[in-house]
Amino acid sequence: TWVDFGRYFHRVIDRFEMTKSRNVTFKRLIPEESIGVEIDEDKITQVLDNIISNALKYSPEGGQVTFKLQVIGPNIEVSIRDEGMGIPKENVSRIFERFYRVDKARSRKLGGTGLGLAIAKEMIEAHKGQIWASSEEGKGTTVFFTLPYEPLQEDDWE
Numbered sequence: 001t002w003v004d005f006g007r008y009f010h011r012v013i014d015r016f017e018m019t020k021s022r023n024v025t026f027k028r029l030i031p032e033e034s035i036g037v038e039i040d041e042d043k044i045t046q047v048l049d050n051i052i053s054n055a056l057k058y059s060p061e062g063g064q065v066t067f068k069l070q071v072i073g074p075n076i077e078v079s080i081r082d083e084g085m086g087i088p089k090e091n092v093s094r095i096f097e098r099f100y101r102v103d104k105a106r107s108r109k110l111g112g113t114g115l116g117l118a119i120a121k122e123m124i125e126a127h128k129g130q131i132w133a134s135s136e137e138g139k140g141t142t143v144f145f146t147l148p149y150e151p152l153q154e155d156d157w158e
């Protein structure tokens, strides 16, 4: 279905903002105008839920999580940045592998199975998008994904 991604993104973030127990502030860089995409909303919600839970899980007390949406060429680009401990350069691309966890001891303490991002990658690729991350140890992590931009709703032509 066709979705106005900005409005949808706000709704997902609102749900986390209302229920979060940690002292983490949210910053939203989301344009006001409608930015359309054709998505399976349940699946993309699962992707966002995992990325946002990770960002919160690895955020320090008082940290900021930044949510950004923009149109870049034929795609929309979504990014979620945290100010957590980050991931060593050589491991960043591996976080999308099944069961991969950066630090076994640390991950065990924080819980999870190590499947979240592998599932996210499958879902984004099924939507003809891409997903990747950039990270700096001690400074934070940003997870990005793209989806094809669909400015017009198909029904407009009926």
Ligand code: ATP
Pocket (backbone or CB within 6 Å): 050, 054, 055, 058, 082, 084, 085, 086, 087, 095, 100, 101, 102, 103, 107, 111, 112, 113, 114, 115, 116, 117, 118, 141
């Ligand atoms: P699950 O999502 O299945 O509950 P998980 O969160 O450990 O478990 P993924 O979401 O796939 O698994 O993430 C894989 C690993 O990547 C994590 O265990 C963690 O080591 C690392 N990671 C993911 N996101 C971040 C982040 N924002 N900051 C630091 N490390 C991260």
Ligand code: MG
Pocket (backbone or CB within 6 Å): 050, 051, 053, 054, 112, 116, 117
């Ligand atoms: Mg996870």
